Amino acid sequence: xxxxxxxxxxxxxxxxxxxxxxxxxxxxxxxxxxxxxxxxxxxxxxxxxxxxxxxxxxxxxxxxxxxxxxxxxxxxxxxxxxxxxxxxxxxxxxxxxxxxxxxxxxxxxxxxxxxxxxxxxxxxxxxxxxxxxxxxxxxxxxxxxxxxxxxxxxxxxxxxxxxxxxxxxxxxxxxxxxxxxxxxxxxxxxxxxxxxxxxxxxxxxxxxxxxxxxxxxxxxxxxxxxxxxxxxxxxxxxxxxxxxxxxxxxxxxxxxxxxxxxxxxxxxxxxxxxxxxxxxxxxxxxxxxxxxxxxxxxxxxxx
DNA sequence: AATCGACTCAACCGCGGATTG
DNA sequence: CCAATCCGCGGTTGAGTCGAT
Numbered sequence: 001x002x003x004x005x006x007x008x009x010x011x012x013x014x015x016x017x018x019x020x021x022x023x024x025x026x027x028x029x030x031x032x033x034x035x036x037x038x039x040x041x042x043x044x045x046x047x048x049x050x051x052x053x054x055x056x057x058x059x060x061x062x063x064x065x066x067x068x069x070x071x072x073x074x075x076x077x078x079x080x081x082x083x084x085x086x087x088x089x090x091x092x093x094x095x096x097x098x099x100x101x102x103x104x105x106x107x108x109x110x111x112x113x114x115x116x117x118x119x120x121x122x123x124x125x126x127x128x129x130x131x132x133x134x135x136x137x138x139x140x141x142x143x144x145x146x147x148x149x150x151x152x153x154x155x156x157x158x159x160x161x162x163x164x165x166x167x168x169x170x171x172x173x174x175x176x177x178x179x180x181x182x183x184x185x186x187x188x189x190x191x192x193x194x195x196x197x198x199x200x201x202x203x204x205x206x207x208x209x210x211x212x213x214x215x216x217x218x219x220x221x222x223x224x225x226x227x228x229x230x231x232x233x234x235x236x237x238x239x240x241x242x243x244x245x246x247x248x249x250x251x252x253x254x255x256x257x258x259x260x261x262x263x264x265x266x267x268x269x270x271x272x273x274x275x276x277x278x279x280x281x282x283x284x285x286x287x288x289x290x291x292x293x294x295x296x297x298x299x300x301x302x303x
Numbered sequence: 304a305a306t307c308g309a310c311t312c313a314a315c316c317g318c319g320g321a322t323t324g
Numbered sequence: 325c326c327a328a329t330c331c332g333c334g335g336t337t338g339a340g341t342c343g344a345t
Contacts, residue, residue, distance in 0.1 A: 036331070037329080053332085058312095058314085059314095086334065086335090089333060089334085101314085106312095108311095109312080
């Protein structure tokens, strides 16, 4: 076995020792990482480049924020995951100081269970069928007694959110003197004002509440045009949604697109339920900034 | 005190896309 | 073009930890 990148070398595996960390930090802070495959040799480490890269990105980077996720961060993860699916690296870009690995772990250990306990499918964010919910009762039971942060903010809603993309011109990049140390540009800052949801309010009511008095198409079209002009393929599916959209009955919610499929198709699809309450309970600012930044990454746009 | 099961999270693996020769 | 290599990503694993019994 062994990594392809370092199959010829004898490499150490497993947890990193403080000495190894020290070597890696010293090397990267003085020389930058350059080519990761050459880092182990230059830094005097018996590790493969891949392992060094991972250690640096997930643990040693100076701009990492340690500690547990805040309620705000958690909400951002849920919202962006709803849009992008399991694109952890993209999601992490909305959380300065957090890594994709951290976000992924947090999702798998906490958020997933919390969504299940809310009767929501963590993949689609849609309401689980009664059968699925029944099979998840165990998870609910677990989750309700979970010591995780949920107790701090009670039940949450994916929808009762307002968000505003803020000034994105503020830059935090202070590593200009070493381009190998450059961090990602700061993501759009997104703020939320949480509303305390009524725990008795059903998901479906949130999703297609009677407040939706603005036609779906018009509420989304301004945003749609923006991306459509840039890349029509993004909106292939969305158009399909628009064409087939009709106000669903509570018991026949349309399935949200599967994140996996989205990835395979390399498209950014949008769940029509996302457009719920086009009149305001979901602020398009977040959606806009998220999709736009994802699109910029996917298509290599630079402004 | 010992055991066990659940949970967390750092690290690894394999894959696919990009780059290079 | 094509093969080799590099890089980044998402999925998975397993050692360590913690709480319940």
